[in-house]
Amino acid sequence: MSVRLSSYAISGAAGFILIAAGVLGHWTARLGGAPANPEAVPLPVVSQYGPRHDVIGGAGARQLVHAPVSTAAETAAQPAIHAPKAPVDSRDPGADLMGLAMNEDAASLERILAELRNPNRERRAAALRAAIQFGSRDAIPQLAEAAAAAHDANEKAELRDAIEFLKLPSLSEVLARRAPAAPEP
Amino acid sequence: MRKLIAVGLTAIVLGLTPRLAGAQSVIYNAYFTLTGFKQTKNGGVAAVRVTNKDLLRALNATGNFDFASGARILLWSTDDELPVIVVRQGTARHATDTEVGDYFTLSDSGAEVHSANNLTSWANWIFDFGNGQGTEFNLSGITTLTRGRLRQPGGGWLARTAQATSKISGPGALNGGNCVLQGIVYVMQPVVVAQ
Numbered sequence: 136m137s138v139r140l141s142s143y144a145i146s147g148a149a150g151f152i153l154i155a156a157g158v159l160g161h162w163t164a165r166l167g168g169a170p171a172n173p174e175a176v177p178l179p180v181v182s183q184y185g186p187r188h189d190v191i192g193g194a195g196a197r198q199l200v201h202a203p204v205s206t207a208a209e210t211a212a213q214p215a216i217h218a219p220k221a222p223v224d225s226r227d228p229g230a231d232l233m234g235l236a237m238n239e240d241a242a243s244l245e246r247i248l249a250e251l252r253n254p255n256r257e258r259r260a261a262a263l264r265a266a267i268q269f270g271s272r273d274a275i276p277q278l279a280e281a282a283a284a285a286h287d288a289n290e291k292a293e294l295r296d297a298i299e300f301l302k303l304p305s306l307s308e309v310l311a312r313r314a315p316a317a318p319e320p
Numbered sequence: 321m322r323k324l325i326a327v328g329l330t331a332i333v334l335g336l337t338p339r340l341a342g343a344q345s346v347i348y349n350a351y352f353t354l355t356g357f358k359q360t361k362n363g364g365v366a367a368v369r370v371t372n373k374d375l376l377r378a379l380n381a382t383g384n385f386d387f388a389s390g391a392r393i394l395l396w397s398t399d400d401e402l403p404v405i406v407v408r409q410g411t412a413r414h415a416t417d418t419e420v421g422d423y424f425t426l427s428d429s430g431a432e433v434h435s436a437n438n439l440t441s442w443a444n445w446i447f448d449f450g451n452g453q454g455t456e457f458n459l460s461g462i463t464t465l466t467r468g469r470l471r472q473p474g475g476g477w478l479a480r481t482a483q484a485t486s487k488i489s490g491p492g493a494l495n496g497g498n499c500v501l502q503g504i505v506y507v508m509q510p511v512v513v514a515q
Contacts, residue, residue: 227483227509233349237372239389264506268351268371303355303367306374306455309495310381 229261236268244269251281259290267297275301345398345513346470346480350405352393354459354503356494368494370501376407378455379420387418395426395507400480402428424449429460441465445486447505457492457501473514483508 227233232250235243247269250262259281266274275298282294354370376387387407394417395403405424406417429444445463450456468482489502 230349230509233351233509234392237390237392264351264353267353268373270369270371270373300353300355300369303369306356306368306370306494307377309368310377310455313495 227261228255228257229265232261232265233268236265238269241273244271244274248274248277251277256287256290260293263293263297267300270301270305272301344472344478344480345396346400346478346510347406347408347513348395348397348403348481348484348507348511349509350393350395351506351508352503353505354457354488354501356457356492356499356501358494358497358499368499370494370503375424375449378449378451378453379407379423381453381455382423382451385418385420397481402426423451428463439467441467441481445488445505447486447488449492454496455492455494457490459488459490459492459501459503461486461488461490463487463505468510470510470512472512478512480510480512481507482510 229250232247235247244266247262247265250258251266253259253262263278266278278294278298278301282291282298285291285294350372352370352372352375356368356370358366358368360366372393375393376391379385380387385407387409391407391409394406394408396406396417397403403426404419404421405426406419409416409418425448427446427448429446432441432443434441441464443463443465444460446458446460448458463484463486465481465484467479469477470480470482472478484505484507486505486507487503488505489500492499492501494501
């Protein structure tokens with residue numbers, strides 16, 4: 136009986152240790168703590184993008200890099216220059232909107248612009264990027280409404296910058312104006 | 321107890337899966353938002369906006385492509401190397417990918433620095449475009465690359481660049497006239513491609 140009990144105890148302890156190892160591996164991966172975990176895989180010593188790069192810094196090299204001068208709108212629209220403490224979530228909350236932005240139909244634009252009123256800040260930012268890519272001046276009135284309603288100064292500036300951008304003639308419009316007229320049949 | 325041990329082993333195997341991942345290609349959507357400034361004949365300055373649709377039309381102007389509405393500009397990175405530029409038409413299931421490397425390329429200056437935890441890198445990217453029809457540019461600038469976990473098609477995760485932002489500027493020509501351009505390129509929506 137005592138042999139059987141100790142057998143159970145050993146098996147139980149082994150199972151517990153295995154589960155603990157699995158859970159520990161998972162959470163260290165999430166936290167990016169241990170270098171062996173998959174989410175904190177160090178970048179290759181030579182380079183992330185091919186062997187011909189000269190790595191001019193290792194740990195602490197970021198001190199050499201200064202944040203570029205940027206407008207408030209640009210700063211808000213892009214990742215901070217400081218390194219994140221954990222891997223970013225690669226899912227993009229605005230992927231569907233950017234897909235719509237590549238279309239030309241009014242329905243796609245309406246769906247994009249509707250998201251300017253989304254309570255989620257990231258979703259609104261994605262809608263703004265999509266509206267810019269869509270490239271229609273029809274978006275300007277709703278962008279102006281969104282700018283007027285925005286409480287955040289950065290978001291307001293981003294929206295105003297987008298309006299000014301869309302007011303510019305696009306390269307395609309400039310080229311179309313200069314294109315020679317097709318010969319009469 | 322056997323069940324407990326089995327669960328433990330499964331947990332360990334799941335934890336190891338991403339580490340065992342082999343080389344993979346990752347494709348990203350790239351979104352260009354550029355402003356070009358051009359000298360006008362009367363001494364003034366004319367500004368022009370350039371986004372993906374304009375670049376696709378400029379590629380069509382070569383006569384070698386016929387990209388339609390909905391086409392996307394992708395950056396295709398194989399084995400975590402510097403991506404090449406391709407244009408995708410259609411849906412993910414029925415996509416046609418076209419290399420446009422004769423007209424549109426991405427290179428870098430060679431220098432790259434990494435954050436202490438290796439989750440962020442900074443590099444100098446150079447976008448070179450020329451359609452032989454009067455539209456060209458050579459834009460470079462600092463690119464911030466952020467690393468993340470990407471889901472693999474067969475399960476598991478891959479540690480790769482998840483998004484990048486490139487702030488670029490440089491000389492070019494729009495409609496045949498010299499100009500300077502500046503802007504930003506968002507590189508996002510990574511998808512791991514099964515080999």
